[in-house]
Amino acid sequence: MAAKIMLLLQNEPLSKSELASLLGHKSVSGELNKQVKALLNLAYIEMTIPDKPSSRLQKYRLSELGTKQL
Template sequence: MIRRCSDAGLSEPEFADSSGFKTTIWRAKPPEQIKVQPEFLPRDLKSQVLNLLADGPLSRSELSKQLGHKKASGQLYNVVRDLLDDQMIEYTLPDKPRSPRQKYRLTDKGRTEFANLKSEDAV
């Protein structure tokens, strides 16, 4: 048993004899938690969306595909909503916000923010 624990990379088991035999086998230490990669943080997703929209209007599903996702995530939905609320992007069909042909484009404020983000990256 000691050899098997050692072979598995575990600490040596403990044996105790007190009113019955007891064996303690230590588990392996859990692997380090996976850290969230910076490219998945909301602020960076915001800049990625602004970057994509700088080339022209895109729908939410087009944004999602260009970001490498299979479908629009809740995080993308929240970022788009925040950008709309901050008036950095706008609907291409403002009278029909739920239209299947709805796309988003940068506003003047969004273009300014994009230029600022771009200049920060250059530094």
């Protein structure tokens, strides 16, 4: 699932709900939250609004390191 998330973020920043729908889920699952958190910890993805991690407008994008991993 982490690889799919990285591939989806390759083109544009997406929110968790957008990621969930593109992955075929009806809502944001616990597994999606876990994968996003793991990718953030590995610095493969980054937040578009790092000052406000729980913002409703928060989106995620592929980091430079994440781009190299792909």
